[in-house]
Amino acid sequence: MAEPVAKLSKKDFESDQEVRWCPGCGDYSVLANVQRVMPELGVPRENFVFVSGIGCSSRFPYYMNTYGFHTIHGRAPAFATGIKLARPELSVWVITGDGDGLSIGGNHLLHVIRRNVDLQVLLFNNRIYGLTKGQFSPTSRLGMKNKSVPMGVIDYPLDPAAFALGAGATFVARTVDVDAAGLQDVLRRAHAHKGTAFVEILQNCPVYNDGEWEAIEDKRTRVEAALPLEHGEPLVWGPKGRRRGIRIDHGVPKLVELRDDEDPIAAGVTVHDEKHEGPAYAFALATLAPPEFPIPVGVLRAVERPSYERLLEEQIQGAVAARGAGDLRKLLHSGDTWSVEA
Amino acid sequence: MREDFLSTAEAPSGREKRKPSQQVERVAIRFAGDSGDGMQLTGTKFTESTALAGNDLSTLPDFPAEIRAPAGTLAGVSGFQIHFASSDIRTPADQPDVLVAMNPAALLANLGDVRRGGMVIVNSDAFTDKNLERAGYAEDPLPALRDRYRLVEVPLTRLNFEALQDLSLSQRDAGRCKNFFALGLMYWLYNRPVEPTLKWIDERFRGDMREANRRVLLAGYHFGETSELFPVSFEVPRAKIEPGVYRNITGNTALAWGVVAAGVRMQRPVFLGAYPITPASDVLHELAKHRQFGVKTFQAEDEIAAASSAVGAAFAGMLAMTVTSGPGFLLKQEALNLAVVAELPLVAVDIQRAGPSTGMPTKAEQADLLMALFGRSSDSPMPVLAPATPGECFSVMLEAFRLAVKYMTPVVVLSDGYLANSAEPWQIPDVDTLPRHGIAFRTDPEGFAPYLRDPETLARPWAIPGTPGLEHRIGGLEKQDVSGNVSYLPDNHQRMTDLRREKIAHIAHEIAPVEPNGAESGRLLVVGWGGTFGAITSAVDEARDDGLDVSSIHLRNLNPFPPNLGDVLRRFDRVLVPELNTGQLVKLLRAEFLIPAEGLSKVQGQPFHVAEIRARIEKMLEA
DSSP: OOOOGGGOOGGGGBOSSOOOSOTTOHHHHHHHHHHHHGGGGOOOGGGEEEEEOSSSGGGGGGGBSSEEEEOOTTTHHHHHHHHHHHOTTSEEEEEEEHHIIIIITHHHHHHHHHHTOSOEEEEEEOSSBTTTTSBOOTTSOTTOOBTTBTTOOOSOOOOHHHHHHHTTOSEEEEEETTOHHHHHHHHHHHHHSSSOEEEEEEOOBTTTBTTTTHHHHSHHHHHHHEEEOOTTSBOEEOOTTOOEEEEEETTEEEEEEOOTTOOTTTTTOOBOOTTOSSSHHHHHHHTOOTTTSOEEEEEEEEOOOOOHHHHHHHHHHHHHHHHOSOOHHHHHTOSOEEEEOO | OHHHHHHHHHSOTTOOOOSOEEEOSEEEEEEEEETTTTHHHHHHHHHHHHHHTTOEEEEEEEOOSSSSOOTTSGGGEEEEEEEEESSOOOSSOSSOSEEEESSHHHHHHHGGGSOTTOEEEEEGGGOOHHHHHHHTOSSOOHHHHHHHSEEEEEOHHHHHHHHHTTSOOOHHHHHTTHHHHHHHHHHHHTTOOSHHHHHHHHHHOOHHHHHHHHHHHHHHHHHHHHOTTOSOEEEOOOOOOOSEEEEEEEHHHHHHHHHHHHHHHHTOOEEEEEOOOTTTHHHHHHHHTOGGGTOEEEEOSSHHHHHHHHHHHHHTTOEEEEEEOHHHHHHHHHHHHHHHHHTOOEEEEEEEOBOSTTOBTTSOOOOOHHHHHHOSSSSOOOOEEOOSSTTHHHHHHHHHHHHHHHHTOEEEEEEEHHHHHOEEEEEOOOGGGSOOOOOOOOOOOTTOOTBOOOTTTOOOOOOOTTOTTOOOEEESSOBOTBTOOBOOOHHHHHHHHHHHHHHHHGGGGGSOOOOOBSOSSEEEEEEEEGGGHHHHHHHHHHHHHTTOOEEEEEESEEESOOTTHHHHHHTEEEEEEEESSSSSHHHHHHHHHOOOOEEEEOOSSSOOOHHHHHHHHHHHHHO
16 A cells, blocks of 8 residues: 655655666656655645656656656647546646647647646747757757757747747746756645646756756746746845846836845835736746846736536536536437337 | 327327328428527427337538527527438438428528428518518519429418417517427428427426427418418328337437446446537537436547546556547547557447538537548557447447457547437337347456456456556557567557557457348449448439449447458449548558549538439449
8 A cells, every 4th residue: 555645755756777877867856846745735746747748848747756657748638647547636747848848739738728728738848859959949059059059949939838828828937957946836826726737947968058047946046037926026136236027017027126125015026926816917027037027936927717528527516517427328228219119 | 198199199199180191101391490599499399299100210410610690690590400200311312392491591591302282381570671581582482483393481480470469478488489480380280299398397497488399389280271371281190110119309419318328338437538529519418417327427628638537547457448539539530549659458449520620519410430440650550449329329339349348459439410310210229139149358467467358359468447457558659568668679669559450350250241231232332431431322222213223331339341352342343431521531542452432522521411322322323
């Protein structure tokens, strides 16, 4: 039998498989933090299912000592939807990347979010195809040069959090691979959310796109590069002497320079509200980007809406209440029938 | 109730008949009109009444893919053929004896099929210059028909409006009733009961529309009785049918109910992942009605997600399936390929239609056999089943789920557009006698390994999430034998490929041996599969009645084949394989058994005519 949930530790979530990401890959940190958070969630280990597509990040389920399914390129949200609809009591986690989730799997990601199936999507965004050895991805910056675009990327990049918001996400968060505290906090919030919880994890690929997120990963520069989001707190960041805030006015973000002792709210800085019904505010946040703006990290949006599998269960219960439990004999004899006598 | 319906079959209550009636053994009628004329509904209602009158029957709906093609044009012609008899029949008939044509385009599109000397009933009001031109007639075709057919010109539009004069219906609504005038007339002409349709009208319509439909149906009926145009009516006596309770059923309804039955009998909830596609959508529609059985239908964002969600549901322990047609089946192959290596049980149904690509969505073909067998990357074996009749679409689903679960494998079911939409009387099975196969999930962690196989079936255990101690990972990467861990070792890949192949091949031992219809050996064996059963069997039976040395077998299992198939094939001098493709099963038989089997191909979006197969049989036996 399963051990009592309370006794589980990080070790219980480590599978016996040797982890085979490149040395220095951001995925190691994500894996360790996920394994650390799992025992706290109050879910029996056998009820966790990790589902992935194809790509470096998609090897993730092999390293989790839970149920896992390494599926097809881009389709993980569809497999996960089937699992969750079949068994709503399971805790389903989709592991995907910027190529898997936003290129080949863009359609499935869009629709799982739109339906608000109660599962967690962790999208590792390293802005590159790693497993196929370094082609540009849908989130790669314009002008970036690599094997498949020696003269530079001419595709306009997609912002994963903005994409999720456009799809109607009820929960959107962004966090950083090496920020253990921030990452763990977001994972807990994502798990607690009823509906699709979309989490973009900024992740470094040390081989094909090293340093893409250096400013926000490095603790020394993070205070300059990241805007930490806290519900009910003003949008303020920066070190002493370089304190700044953001005012979002009709969807347009504006910088507000602050003195160290100045009250940001009095200075017109917007107070973060993750519960805005409409997505416009969160969208404005999601699209803030360097060099002018910091990268917001934390929970951008968290609103409540019934989840898909719950509505499906309600329809089943409603049908049983209205018509009684299914009766096969009655079904086969429904409508016009006739008897042929011997 | 039923007895009442049947007794009215002979003498509709309150509608005493004075004209003589003549007995005939079988009749085929085709209703044809614009796709907006309600021809499918007219045909369906006639079919229901015919079933209640106790005849054996077979139907062929034939409609365009366009919902409303331009009125009066050939592209918009919709037809429904019904063949009914006092004896056993298996096809909707090669040639209709009666054509009901609601406009010139319907006449032009269908006249060529009508039996020489047959009856052609036209709505003479529709033969205006404008309609003739739209259909492409240079001149009025009716005068020339009078010599060759029994032409009956009924001013249907006018009679319809006259019947509705005092009702406050729009011109458009009133015009839409005229198909029921034709239906009522045909009820009189073939002594069908009117009551079931009147009852249906009462349930379906309200107010003036109810009154209008009732009136027009009865007006058509009385027109037959009073008009000089019809001196006699016809009676097709009840067929001698095995005792039991019957209903009409189309292949798609039978298939959906087979899925519900599998869930009930295997005591597991059903999951259907589907994406709308003609002619498979009706299975989704039907299953979506039955949430009270715990059936979870999921309309996915595309065919790929439909199949993928079903694989996910199978992993989670449901009786999972997906249903589609050719172009969608193509998109599902990657998910099915994963299900092969992950060794998960699910059923994928392909209701084949004419292709390639979008092709002719509402027309039948059986050209996806090779895709079902070989349309995935690498060696990816799967059992393939094919129902032969609309009614068999029920039992094939029970069998498909049984195989899927027993052998932990995806299973393909190949139906087609003809089986899907055709109706036949179906003896309702006794629910308690339906096969019942329990499902044993693995629960014991002791000695568990994800790919540790049952020594007899070679199936791996079905260990579903939520089971303590069985946490494991599966996926598309090659599996190490037993442990299921990722492995790239050369010998292991050989072994796993062999195991996957053997597991499916091994199913042959539990497939019933084929028994020829006709003789055990002889000069010619006709081999068929799928929806061509009726035409092939009828052609072979007719030829045998005429003393020809020909027999037939019909394959329900396309992979693996029945165990004695090779022996049976070799007992005949020649083998003929009629298929609605350019030669797919024939290729397999030649490759597998090294015999010079010959093909008979038809790819017109239409089922075989009995006569086409019969002619080939005769030709081959002449030599």
